[in-house]
Amino acid sequence: MKLQVIDELCVGCSYCLMACQDDALIVEGLCEVIETNCTDCLRCLLWCPTGALVYA
Amino acid sequence: MGKPKALVIGAGVGGLSSAAKMAQSGDFEVTVYERMSFAGGRFTQHDHDGYQIPTGAVHMIPHGKKGPFADLILGKRSKGGLDLGRHGVEFLPTTHFACRLKDGRYQSANSVYGTLPWFTARDTLNLPRLLAKGAKQPWADETVDGRTWLRRYFSDEFVDFVDAFSNFAVSLRFEQMPASTVVRILQNSFWSDRPHIPKGGCKGVIDGLRADLRENGAKLRLTHEITEILPGYAEEETKDHRFCVGVRRRGRDAASWVGADSIIHNGGHPNLLKALSDDFEVAEGIRKQIADTQAVGGIGFCFALDDDIPVRSSGVTMLPNLERVGGFVIPTFSDPSLAPEGKHLMITHQFVPDPSVKSEIGKGREDLYEAIPWLADHGEEICVHTYHRNWPCNRAPQGAELPMDIGVEGIRLVGDGVKGHGWMMVEGIAANLHQAVDEISAGMRA
Numbered sequence: 218m219k220l221q222v223i224d225e226l227c228v229g230c231s232y233c234l235m236a237c238q239d240d241a242l243i244v245e246g247l248c249e250v251i252e253t254n255c256t257d258c259l260r261c262l263l264w265c266p267t268g269a270l271v272y273a
Numbered sequence: 274m275g276k277p278k279a280l281v282i283g284a285g286v287g288g289l290s291s292a293a294k295m296a297q298s299g300d301f302e303v304t305v306y307e308r309m310s311f312a313g314g315r316f317t318q319h320d321h322d323g324y325q326i327p328t329g330a331v332h333m334i335p336h337g338k339k340g341p342f343a344d345l346i347l348g349k350r351s352k353g354g355l356d357l358g359r360h361g362v363e364f365l366p367t368t369h370f371a372c373r374l375k376d377g378r379y380q381s382a383n384s385v386y387g388t389l390p391w392f393t394a395r396d397t398l399n400l401p402r403l404l405a406k407g408a409k410q411p412w413a414d415e416t417v418d419g420r421t422w423l424r425r426y427f428s429d430e431f432v433d434f435v436d437a438f439s440n441f442a443v444s445l446r447f448e449q450m451p452a453s454t455v456v457r458i459l460q461n462s463f464w465s466d467r468p469h470i471p472k473g474g475c476k477g478v479i480d481g482l483r484a485d486l487r488e489n490g491a492k493l494r495l496t497h498e499i500t501e502i503l504p505g506y507a508e509e510e511t512k513d514h515r516f517c518v519g520v521r522r523r524g525r526d527a528a529s530w531v532g533a534d535s536i537i538h539n540g541g542h543p544n545l546l547k548a549l550s551d552d553f554e555v556a557e558g559i560r561k562q563i564a565d566t567q568a569v570g571g572i573g574f575c576f577a578l579d580d581d582i583p584v585r586s587s588g589v590t591m592l593p594n595l596e597r598v599g600g601f602v603i604p605t606f607s608d609p610s611l612a613p614e615g616k617h618l619m620i621t622h623q624f625v626p627d628p629s630v631k632s633e634i635g636k637g638r639e640d641l642y643e644a645i646p647w648l649a650d651h652g653e654e655i656c657v658h659t660y661h662r663n664w665p666c667n668r669a670p671q672g673a674e675l676p677m678d679i680g681v682e683g684i685r686l687v688g689d690g691v692k693g694h695g696w697m698m699v700e701g702i703a704a705n706l707h708q709a710v711d712e713i714s715a716g717m718r719a
Contacts, residue, residue, distance in 0.1 A: 226662075226663070228659055228660065228661050228662050228663065228664045229630055229657075229658075229659035229661075230328075230658050230659060230660060230664050231656045231657065231658045231659075232319065232328065234656055235319035235320075235321050235326055235656070236319070244656065244657070245631065245634065245657065246630045246631035246634055246659065247630075247631075260310075263309065263310035263496055263523065264309060264310055264311065265309075266308075266309055266314075266663075266664045267662070267663045267664050
């Protein structure tokens, strides 16, 4: 199980970046997860307006 | 018999205001469902190391204390307002009516008349005609687009200035809008107050709305999403209500059925159609109109600035003649609490003509460093927001006029998909909201 981005749904709004406390996300057009930093807290997932972040 | 149940889908500024209006009447049981973990939608902010990063609305109330939004939020209840001043909601004026940064030179004006020296005598002569309050329509034929029409009467300098404003405020250029819409936007803007900034940012208004909802016993359920909307008779437990709505806590599989006598939908027409079951008839013409309407995208940068910048204004600053970016605001000159002490927050906005967002971001960044000479030395990019597809700037483009009533009794839409003619941003949301709420309330009382 890990945090993943569904590119077709991601709009690059950067809300996830604001939710992330671990510098585990980069957004430049689309969101990317830096797996080594991600602690699976999943706050970003609850902030995502389009359902583009999934934990699977 | 309990009170009629009003269900609001979406806790954006339109949904929360509608809920607050219905809850204030005391006649209904009001519940708001929001799929995200925060309320406010694109009219709130996130704290990022002390910088209050807006989720969309650039901390701006375009028409200040004289617009429909101020009437709704701060207006007395006897006049249809919510009177949220009671909960500490306050609008702070920006330092200027309008500003422009052109060829590296900064100009500011305190009224529409103050901008006149920037343009030609022809513009000065034609402006009163454009702004004549009686002229609700353009005075010539309006089959042409806004830019073609304006250029007949005004200099390029003037057209570029107001076009940059349009780019900043509604994410559309004049050639993308009918002339009548352009005229109405300009009339509404020029006749209004200078833009204001809500105290504490957009979230200041949202917190006021939430306090008001609590006071009046309305419920707000975050991280809950709507799965479908069925007629009330579909399930035993909701058979006494008009609608049966599937509600699910995000991340859980099971949904539960909730009865509702009316629904206010704040999530845009396509999302409403997706949730509505086949039991409801929506005319083919309306379906087609919705399918043909493209949401409008946009891109906004947030910069952290130090206090040594030469510009000392929170006015909306137009950047004419740029390829992408329309303008910027530095709201911290009106409300310093939006950034850490001694720092400033700058928010830019640009339209998105091309779906390849990554290159559009690059073009915007180029524009900004080229047009703002001091940005490289005094600014640091915090983040870039993009808005498109299912999370756009505007769910319907300015002037699109999608109906708030899609023909299903007991359901109305609010929000930026149903903005009033010529009213932009939150002003448009406020302008159309009263009718939706009044119709829904009358239906539930009948």
